[in-house]
Amino acid sequence: MKKFDRERVLLAVAGPVIALVVAMTLTSIVLVASGKNPVEPYTLMFEQATFSDVQVLIINQASMYYIAALAVAIGFRMNLFNIGVDGQYQLAAMMAAIVGAHVALPAALQIPLLILTAVFTGMFWSGIAGVLKVTRGVSEVVATIMLNAIATSVIGYLWLPNVFGVKVGNNNTTGEMHESGWMPGIDMGAAGEIYGFVVIAVLLGIGYWIVLNRTRFGFDLRSSGASETAAAASGVDPKRMVLTAMLLSGGLAGMAGLPILLGDTHTYSLNFPTGIGFLGIGIALLGRNNPTGIAFAALLWAWLDKASPELDFHDYDKEIAVIMQGLIVLSVVVSYEAVREWGLRRQQRRVGAELAAGHVLGAPSDNSIEKEVAGR
Amino acid sequence: MTAVELAGITKRFPGVVANHDIHLSVRKGTVHALVGENGAGKSTLMKILYGMQKPDEGTIAVDGQQVTFSSPADAIARGIGMVHQHFMLADNLTVLENVVLGSEKLYGIGGKARRKIQEISERYGLEVRPDLLVEELGVAARQRVEILKVLYRGARTLILDEPTAVLVPQEVDALFANLRELRAEGLSVIFISHKLGEVLSVADEITVIRRGTTVGTAVPAETTSRQLAEMMVGSELPTPETAESTVTDRPVLTVKDLRLEMAGGKALLDDISFTIHAGEVLGLAGVEGNGQTELVDALIGLKHADSGTIKLAEEEITAWPTRKRREQGVGYIPEDRHRHGLLLEAPLWENRILGHVTERPNAKGIWLDPKAAQEDTRRIVEAYDVRTPGIDVTAASLSGGNQQKLIVGREMSHKPRFLLAAHPTRGVDVGAQAAIWDQIREARREGLAVLLISADLDELIGLSDTLRVIYNGRLVADADPATITPEELGSAMTGAASGHLENEELVEQLEEQAEAPEDEAR
Numbered sequence: 001m002k003k004f005d006r007e008r009v010l011l012a013v014a015g016p017v018i019a020l021v022v023a024m025t026l027t028s029i030v031l032v033a034s035g036k037n038p039v040e041p042y043t044l045m046f047e048q049a050t051f052s053d054v055q056v057l058i059i060n061q062a063s064m065y066y067i068a069a070l071a072v073a074i075g076f077r078m079n080l081f082n083i084g085v086d087g088q089y090q091l092a093a094m095m096a097a098i099v100g101a102h103v104a105l106p107a108a109l110q111i112p113l114l115i116l117t118a119v120f121t122g123m124f125w126s127g128i129a130g131v132l133k134v135t136r137g138v139s140e141v142v143a144t145i146m147l148n149a150i151a152t153s154v155i156g157y158l159w160l161p162n163v164f165g166v167k168v169g170n171n172n173t174t175g176e177m178h179e180s181g182w183m184p185g186i187d188m189g190a191a192g193e194i195y196g197f198v199v200i201a202v203l204l205g206i207g208y209w210i211v212l213n214r215t216r217f218g219f220d221l222r223s224s225g226a227s228e229t230a231a232a233a234s235g236v237d238p239k240r241m242v243l244t245a246m247l248l249s250g251g252l253a254g255m256a257g258l259p260i261l262l263g264d265t266h267t268y269s270l271n272f273p274t275g276i277g278f279l280g281i282g283i284a285l286l287g288r289n290n291p292t293g294i295a296f297a298a299l300l301w302a303w304l305d306k307a308s309p310e311l312d313f314h315d316y317d318k319e320i321a322v323i324m325q326g327l328i329v330l331s332v333v334v335s336y337e338a339v340r341e342w343g344l345r346r347q348q349r350r351v352g353a354e355l356a357a358g359h360v361l362g363a364p365s366d367n368s369i370e371k372e373v374a375g376r
Numbered sequence: 377m378t379a380v381e382l383a384g385i386t387k388r389f390p391g392v393v394a395n396h397d398i399h400l401s402v403r404k405g406t407v408h409a410l411v412g413e414n415g416a417g418k419s420t421l422m423k424i425l426y427g428m429q430k431p432d433e434g435t436i437a438v439d440g441q442q443v444t445f446s447s448p449a450d451a452i453a454r455g456i457g458m459v460h461q462h463f464m465l466a467d468n469l470t471v472l473e474n475v476v477l478g479s480e481k482l483y484g485i486g487g488k489a490r491r492k493i494q495e496i497s498e499r500y501g502l503e504v505r506p507d508l509l510v511e512e513l514g515v516a517a518r519q520r521v522e523i524l525k526v527l528y529r530g531a532r533t534l535i536l537d538e539p540t541a542v543l544v545p546q547e548v549d550a551l552f553a554n555l556r557e558l559r560a561e562g563l564s565v566i567f568i569s570h571k572l573g574e575v576l577s578v579a580d581e582i583t584v585i586r587r588g589t590t591v592g593t594a595v596p597a598e599t600t601s602r603q604l605a606e607m608m609v610g611s612e613l614p615t616p617e618t619a620e621s622t623v624t625d626r627p628v629l630t631v632k633d634l635r636l637e638m639a640g641g642k643a644l645l646d647d648i649s650f651t652i653h654a655g656e657v658l659g660l661a662g663v664e665g666n667g668q669t670e671l672v673d674a675l676i677g678l679k680h681a682d683s684g685t686i687k688l689a690e691e692e693i694t695a696w697p698t699r700k701r702r703e704q705g706v707g708y709i710p711e712d713r714h715r716h717g718l719l720l721e722a723p724l725w726e727n728r729i730l731g732h733v734t735e736r737p738n739a740k741g742i743w744l745d746p747k748a749a750q751e752d753t754r755r756i757v758e759a760y761d762v763r764t765p766g767i768d769v770t771a772a773s774l775s776g777g778n779q780q781k782l783i784v785g786r787e788m789s790h791k792p793r794f795l796l797a798a799h800p801t802r803g804v805d806v807g808a809q810a811a812i813w814d815q816i817r818e819a820r821r822e823g824l825a826v827l828l829i830s831a832d833l834d835e836l837i838g839l840s841d842t843l844r845v846i847y848n849g850r851l852v853a854d855a856d857p858a859t860i861t862p863e864e865l866g867s868a869m870t871g872a873a874s875g876h877l878e879n880e881e882l883v884e885q886l887e888e889q890a891e892a893p894e895d896e897a898r
Contacts, residue, residue, distance in 0.1 A: 230717065
């Protein structure tokens with residue numbers, strides 16, 4: 001039944017393409033409305049993408065987006081909204097930075113130690129929300145939002161000089177990590193260096209796909225997302241599944257800050273990127289919770305981020321990129337739902353038509369139609 | 377004069393019984409009852425009339441004028457109002473506020489509205505007091521508020537969806553008095569129900585709907601509830617009779633003193649004890665909502681018993697989680713296949729895995745085996761005559777009967793020892809129904825123990841080796857399917873009869889016939 005497979009690909013691509021087209025059109029309308037050229041910003045930004053140093057920046061940035069979006073996506077796959085990826089990755093990155101500054105093992109042990117520190121911190125933080133949901137029925141959305149705020153306060157506390165903080169000028173840092181914890185990158189010559197963690201991000205994507213699509217656990221998780229009641233009747237323990245998914249999501253989220261921490265900053269300071277967790281939500285949506293889709297979405301987001309500063313030099317506002325990101329998220333939500341329903345209905349019609357035409361799997365076609373009619 | 381006339385209404389949904397060539401004509405100033413079994417298509421029809429769904433074919437005429445409704449607002453504008461089975465009132469607002477909510481433009485929200493409410497209330501004897509909070513009202517009073525709400529919006533035709541389901545008998549009488557009041561004022565009422573006694577007492581005319589289509593009309597004065605029941609169930613259906621008994625003395629499922637409580641400590645199930653032997657079908661009759669769903673949940677492990685034990689063969693499974701029960705040979709055909717039996721947007725082969733993800737051929741160790749699962753799905757599709765162009769289409773694109781055949785095939789493929797079959801043929805076309813009956817019969821011959829729950833009494837009587845009646849969470853009566861009639865079973869279902877049910881005439885006849893040596897198997 002190749003036909004239906006091709007159709008599935010078509011449906012998968014139709015959603016994001018429609019969303020992107022709509023978002024670009026709307027952005028152009030905004031540009032026209034403010035008396036600007038509606039096309040030039042795009043050409044400028046596309047041009048940026050051809051420079052190898054910008055490409056390196058895009059890939060590095062995308063690796064963080066990618067991991068954060070995977071963390072969100074694993075929640076989405078079972079109808080959990082982990083909106084707390086932001087707090088989870090920041091706290092996790094800070095803990096990793098602190099461990100990295102105070103423990104000095106050989107690199108072969110130090111880097112795994114830092115990664116595990118981040119993973120467990122993220123799991124711990126999301127686990128709180130998971131436990132609250134399972135034992136007390138607290139909505140994970142509310143709990144994780146609150147935990148974001150608490151994470152900010154905890155980070156502020158840990159930054160105090162008499163705790164783990166090290167003041168560098170006006171900046172709060174956690175002190176520089178020992179060099180054994182610096183992850184070597186891929187040298188691109190003059191263009192810069194691609195973070196070593198990019199490789200891990202790719203592996204995470206592959207792992208995500210395998211776990212979800214090729215394991216029993218993944219099937220249980222996906223069925224819980226598709227229908228909680230059917231999953232429970234099939235033998236999934238809903239509470240355990242919620243907790244596991246929350247922990248997995250938090251563990252992934254914990255790694256979202258590591259590419260830059262291990263590859264560049266080597267300390268957790270006030271300059272450390274924030275908000276990646278929230279961007280991850282939009283990216284996961286655009287990527288349809290699919291590891292390949294998310295990769296494209298993360299690259300797109302990173303491109304908008306890294307190519308837009310150029311606009312300031314040409315009398316455009318770089319915020320155009322932010323507007324565009326917002327519009328993409330909005331149109332994605334609408335277009336996916338529309339495409340999903342359309343696809344479902346279309347398939348039902350096609351199945352009806354195929355059956356009426358006698359294309360029944362494994363049955364000699366003729367008498368089957370009569371039976372169907374007689375059955376009415 | 378007809379108030380409402382539906383002609384040739386057809387509505388297709390993938391996956392469920394749709395309306396098919398419905399004809400309904402409601403005269404002005406009458407109470408018109410629409411009766412049919414659960415799932416016969418009554419609700420869909422009313423949703424069409426109330427503008428919540430659009431028919432694929434057919435016409436709707438109100439007061440002789442052809443109309444199309446695209447939303448309930450259109451229907452209201454034409455004087456059609458609906459009182460839903462589940463009330464749609466805001467508890468923390470007063471009656472007045474609830475009534476004017478959404479119709480502020482009609483009579484404002486102040487004194488004029490209050491006067492209008494009082495006027496309607498007096499005119500139809502509704503006894504509604506506008507300034508009480510809705511949360512202070514009882515169920516019957518809330519229902520009258522709902523009726524008033526509809527009248528306030530100018531309805532001339534009222535649709536009442538199972539209005540008596542929530543009322544005690546005295547309240548039912550009061551409601552009927554209200555309805556007669558409405559009728560006397562020239563309004564029309566469409567009264568949806570499956571309680572035949574009530575229908576006969578209140579309706580002027582009755583339309584019977586079965587399997588999505590109207591099968592006839594009746595006038596109460598010339599009809600008995602037995603005739604109505606026959607129209608509802610239909611006599612040309614294939615009979616589900618099982619030939620010879622295959623019951624053995626090997627118990628497969630033994631339930632003892634099972635009790636299940638609600639959060640507040642009220643018993644949903646109490647004192648439930650029964651044994652099902654290999655090769656036995658135990659039929660459970662009962663009006664919906666008397667504990668069947670809870671019993672199913674307790675047996676499959678979705679709810680855990682508060683006391684009592686469940687044994688599968690020799691093992692006690694009371695504390696087992698659902699997955700372990702299913703792995704160890706409890707098959708499950710759920711009552712609501714969309715909620716509990718299928719992932720509608722997943723392909724058929726993933727639905728074949730559902731519920732058996734840890735078992736072969738679906739998995740090897742912790743890994744899924746999609747190839748083997750797909751292969752086996754093809755086998756099921758062929759063996760169980762699931763009509764589909766392929767196994768990659770979503771479950772939602774199949775008709776209800778084919779979805780059900782897939783579920784039955786899936787469950788039977790794992791050689792269950794005990795099959796929990798809740799309404800296995802609900803919403804399924806006649807052909808599929810016969811196929812499913814055959815499957816159950818065949819498995820029974822091979823020693824399967826079956827708990828059959830069904831609203832279709834003929835199905836129960838025809839397939840079962842033993843019958844039990846559940847009422848109010850207890851097993852109140854038992855009967856021998858060889859000697860019982862649907863009417864007698866029906867009266868036990870309402871709690872009117874208990875203990876061992878016997879049809880005296882039939883028993884006598886049977887005894888006379890069986891003067892000869894070979895006694896009944898049981």
